[in-house]
Amino acid sequence: MQTHDIRQRFLDHFIKAGHTEVPSASLILDDPNLLFVNAGMVPFKPYFLGEQTPPFDRATSVQKCVRTLDIDEVGITTRHNTFFQMAGNFSFGDYFKREAIGFAWTLLTNSVADGGYGIEADKLWPTVYLDDDEAEAIWRDEIGVPAERIQRRGLKDNYWSMGVPGPCGPCSEIFYDRGPAYGEEGGPEADEDRYIEIWNLVFMQNVRGPGGGKDGYEILGPLPKKNIDTGMGIERVACILQGVDNVYETDLCKPIIDLAARLTGRAYGAGNHDDDVRFRVIADHARTATLLIGDGVLPGNDGRGYVLRRLLRRVVRSVRLLGADQPTMGDFINLVVDTMSPSYPNLAEQRTHIVDVAIGEEASFSKTLAAGSKLFADAAQATKASENTTISGDDAFTLHDTYGFPIDLTLEMAAEAGLSVDQQGFTALMAEQKQRAKADATARKTGHADLSVYREFLDRGPTTFTGFDELVSEAKVLGLVSDGTRVRSASSGQELVVVLDRSPLYAESGGQMADVGTITTGDGVRLRITDVQKAGKSVWLHKVTVDEGEIAEGDEVIASVDQAWRHGATQGHSGTHMVHAALREVLGPTATQAGSLNRPGYLRFDFHSGKPLSESQRREIEEISNAAVEANYPVHTFETGLTEAKQMGALALFGENYGDVVRVVEIGGPFSMELCGGTHVAASSQIGPVTVIGESSVGSGVRRVEAYVGMDSFRFLSKERALLAGLASSLKVPSDEVPGRVEQLVNRLRDAEKQVERLRADSARAAAGGLIDSAVTVGSTLIVGGRLPDGLDANGLRSLATDLRGKVADRPAVIALFSSTTDGETTKVPFVVATTDAARGLGVKAGDIVKEVAGLVGGRGGGKPDLAQGSGTDVTGVDAAMTRLRELVRDR
Template sequence: MTGREIREKYLKFFEERGHQILPSASLIPHNDPSILWTAAGMVPFKPFFTGQAVSEYKRVTTCQKCIRTPDIEVVGRTARHHTFFEMLGNFSFGDYFKEKAIPWAWEFVTEHLGLPKEKLWITIYLDDDEAFEIWHKVVGVPAERIVRMGKDTNFWEIGVGPCGPCSEIYVDLGEARGCGSPDCRVGCDCDRFLEIWNLVFIQFFRDEEGNYSPLKNKGIDTGMGLERVASVLQNVASNFDTDLFREIMDYTADLAGQKYGQNENIDLALKVIADHCRAVTFAVGDGALPGNEGRGYVIRRLLRRAVRFGRVLGVKEPFLYKVSQAVIQQMQTAYPELKQKAEHILRVISTEEERFLETLAAGSDILSALISEAKAAGASEISGDDAFKLYDTFGFPLELTQEIAGEQGLGVDVDGFAAAMEEQRKRARSARQETEYLSEKGVMYKALREELGENRFMGYGTLTTDSNVLALLKDGLQEISAEAGEEVEIILDVTPCYAESGGQVADIAVLRGKDVEVEITSVSRPVEGLIVHRGKVLSGVLKRHDAVKVEVAKVRRQDIARNHSATHLLHKALKEVLGEHVNQAGSLVEPDRLRFDFTHYAAVTPEELARIEALVNEAVLANLPIEVFETSLAKAKEMGAAALFGEKYGKQVRVVKMGEFSMELCGGTHLTSTAEVGLFKIVNETSVGAGLRRIEAVTGLGVLRHLAAKEAQLQEVAAVIKSPIHELVRRAEGLVQHNKALEQEIENLRNKLAKSEVQEILGQVQQIKGVPVLAAVVAAPDMDNLRGMVDMLRDKLGSGVILLGSAAGEKVNLVAAVTKDLLSRGLHAGNLVKEIAKVVGGGGGGRPDMAQAGGKEPAKLQEAITKVASVVEAQIK
């Protein structure tokens, strides 16, 4: 049975039992900053298990794409470790429980997958007698094949929140796959007993003190690893030998002119490349981009590791984007977003791959310098720290460093490398955050919502409501009243205030009641169905159950709506001008500006920016009607409405349509006509990461303020250079030309002075053990001039050692050179300048023939120059 057939069979099985098939959620968790990746099938449904949100469906089934990265280094070395994998799951939110989940699991694995019943073993939690009864009496599993296990393996919980016991299904793969121990049984670390499915019974709530209380609405959360099941059904020894990997591995092998199954190192490289390329392809498709931190760093590390293993195959040109094409080809039926994003995915991967190959070249230069330094110092090996820096900074595998160093007769401190690697792992482990289902504060808000009921947002149609105060909170505790000067959280039955979400900032408002006035400064939605207002009581006393009137700041709301509507026009214009690969990657909508992040591979040119700005303003001046309506998600997609990638939408969605120009799903507040935007002006375009750009813009009165500021700047410049505004360009060009002429004249004078000084200091050459040595303090304004003087002196000397120093303000510059004929005598410019720099409170280094350094104590420069002779004498062999 192929991986595709297993996937389809599983989803169909649960669909026939009343489950809604949902597409896989994005690998980038939506609205969950506590985790980097979607690492399990239940992650997208966390709010439903916690009660933070209510699912439209009681029963759901998915095939969820997942990424886990704690064991990157062992991928390919074991049969089961992966960074990217697919998790089949069925979920119940307060509907069925163990009585259905257990028999269905048994039916599927025995009747639909055809696994022999006598090969299956079951684990349950120690005291879960209910599960035992169902497995034994209802399903018919012999009692001796049901194993009770402890909390560490068979009880699921993470911090505060819903939790419960687990039950797992294991397959006995036979004695030949075992460890040979007479004690080998379920739970052994060997490969004989393979867990394929875990059923989690969400039935308790764990509080901060560690107490467990039964949940009113119990849940089911199951996970079956597709790759593992495929390995059993295809009767292969490892997940990598299934069709899910072999197609990609065979493609890579053909690309490299290699064969799988003939060489251990080649096999390892093919496995790592297949695994990492799957992860990178899917992650980039979901909006992740290579970077230096967070998930961007994970992508960069996986991609670079795959490229490095390409060298094991003998591939030194960019190739990973081709492997990615094979991944897309294989997986696009199950995950159609891969095909839609193919151009973007391949562009990102090929760009990053080319950059890394350049980095590898730079690393080779660094390693050459380290080898020269080690030889000059009489060392027999490259230090572990240096080898690790090459690995961590430039992506050099230890094996490559050992190979290159070995060619030069040097070893590598492998133990030191391992120690540095372990230190990094410790730092990574300590930095890894524990993921909680729901924070303590979230639990409190959820309880409030259950107590008070959901409150309603009325602000799409009105900026004023008559409301009732349902609750007041101070420091997380409910209060009866709040007096003037106190800050308080307020929960109303209805509100016109927009809670911050989707990049749009919250409204501010005034709440007035009998003899009381409150300034609302922020509005949030901590759990679905509950809007919380934070404010300060300005006068009087606000009491629970007060009848109040709430008024949103109208002008500010209108300014926000201008900027929000403008982001929709901008998004469409970007696609028109730059291409369909452009997608929104984040936004900020405030009253005085908008910020829009989007995927693109290069800086947007001034000409492109002008076209984008013109397109938006054309749409503004066209006075297009802005229609807002609700419809089904399927209907919205059929109409061509753009959705924010990775966003989770319910059955009913809100569509914002601007004439025939733009149509997007959006929950924000908008204008009624594009003409109300007034004007649109881009004020900045920058990079915010690899393949990620940012545009900042203003609208309406913000444009007038921007233009007024620019005009004031022009007036100021005109006054400074004494020119009318209409002649500024001509006058500025004249000044630039005049300035260039003066700079050239100064440079010519400097060169004459330098030549003169060079002739003068040549008389200071001294002989040390037959080596001409010249050390002097000179007048050079910067490092470039100092290097120029050293070059001239080296040409004049022909053979010798030179070290020049100059003081520039509070800084000291040092440059050293050793002519190539003297390198064999142990002389090393990098080591020389590093030693001399210590005298002036600095540091530096470089190649054996040329190096530079800096310092911060100009008063000690002469002392440093005096020391040159003794350092050179010590170096000479």
């Protein structure tokens, strides 16, 4: 049975049993405890936590999930995956244990013809919590499972919670017996390799207190309503029904491994464990990366972006270690899209973008590998020069952590160079890093944001937004919240949140900042609105300061938008649409939106592109945008179905989840048509001039354009004009000749700087030549050195030291040169030490000397035995440094 069929049978089974099908949520949800959705119940947390009333009593879903805690174990074992699909059925105060157990059992054991999976009943072993006599009795007496195949387990195995204070309850897990070839008899308690868990039934009936781990908390009491949360692992059931050992051999993973074998010329399952690990890493990470990009994640250096970057780079690394030296990412991602899009059609719709992002990261990492190879070569050379055969764990960790250079490549290259790596030291440093990360995660995992205070308002229904049609609305105060607690009234000076039944103020969303304004009453009460956010995406929360009077729950009020603010906001948001349309006209349809922010007079727009805009492209984007402004295009907004909107060509924000009914903003017919819930001008001329003020990179494959609109654009241009006029006046040339005149002056300045540098170098060489005449001999070693004229940097000192070393190369000699440079109020003391072959033969090493003398000039440094350098801040310490150098040479 194919995985897509397994998935659909699950949904059909529970829909037939009266459950509402809920589509998979995005892997990215607004949850302070989670980078990614990691369990099927996560989208339902507001219902289980009592923050919102569910719109259904029972539901079913197949949720995309990503877990990256054990990312380093992926491939090493066949049990770890980062991406998986969790099928679940949920009851919110409706049915409980008996029905949940029955639903699971019938789906698993009913024949294929009857819509089930056709699994043999005697292969299934249920487990229950230690004291859950009720669940055991249902399994034994009603389902008919023999008592010897039902096992009781403790808190760690058969008790569930979210990991934070809140709902919890005992579990009943269902295991499948794969047979004696996979391990010992005796059920899950004996061997969880032979008996694999395929379903977990959570009987959510209690409330837990604070505490860590799976059993380090107290059960506080019963929930007001008993709920059901279950999860069946789609991939694990696929292994059983397809008769394979692990997920990597199922219909959605094996094709990726087969493709990797064709691209690399290596074979999977040929007896090479390391190769098999790499094949599995490719299959797992390519799938996860594709799904993450499909939900709007982009490679970056922290958070979700870093996880994605790490996954993609592990694929590149694994392919390289398997022997492929050509780009392969596009092949893998395209295959994943082909195999997964029957269940997730958005992947096919976003194929071009997903592939482009992955290919861009592959190219970027290839450069990192090249840079890492150079750094490795330096580390290897230094190791050999120190007559050692082991690259330090610190060097290996620096390559891995700072430069993204994988440890297995370091091991491979070390072996090729006849060296080993201190893996124990590397592992210890990695463990320290993981412990820090784990501690940080624990510190941040303080619980789900408590929105229960707003539940009454969420149950009442959404706030009526009137701001598309009016800027002033009559409204009623439904509630006041101060520091997370409902209050009946508030007086002058207090800050709080006000919930109204109607509001003309735009709540921040879609890149548009919230409106500001006021809430007033007829008897002189005035509240200043500083922010507007949403609870549950439907209830407007007005953050206010009470300036005058006293406000009370139930008051009739007037809510007003600051008209100047709204005018600027509409200019910024409509200007964003204009710039987006212009970008697509200049760069093509791949320049899709990756994010935006607009406020009065200003916009920034992030878009997908692998290279910077040229100056001519920036001008063209600006000209197209302003031509559309001048054309005075009408702005139309209307609501329609999501499918219909896409068929009309309306652009959707990538990674955003939309409902069945969407709002379309159309500017100038085909010029710009996007799905958008923001506020806009009535005609494009109201945007005013659009001035692009900057373009930059914000991540791999993502660029950012910034622009001013309206009066802010005018003020910017006015300031630029005044600056140009001032330059023209100072240079005594017409404005249009200023660029040429400035270029002349810059060239003259560069020539003058080069001349000064030549004079400084000549002076330094003359001074350095005199150092040999004043050199001293300590033992048999000549010491040449001292302070040279100010202004020489490390490069200049290094060149002089090399020249001097050449002049005394026939004898043991040490050259030590110091200088000083000043940048404003900061003084630096660069220094270089070089040794001849004969000096090194006596055990005199430049790197050792630099480490000893650096502190005397208030700095540090290091290097190789033949040449080392450093920098300090105290020029008065040069004499002491030379004295210490002579002592070091004498001690040899």
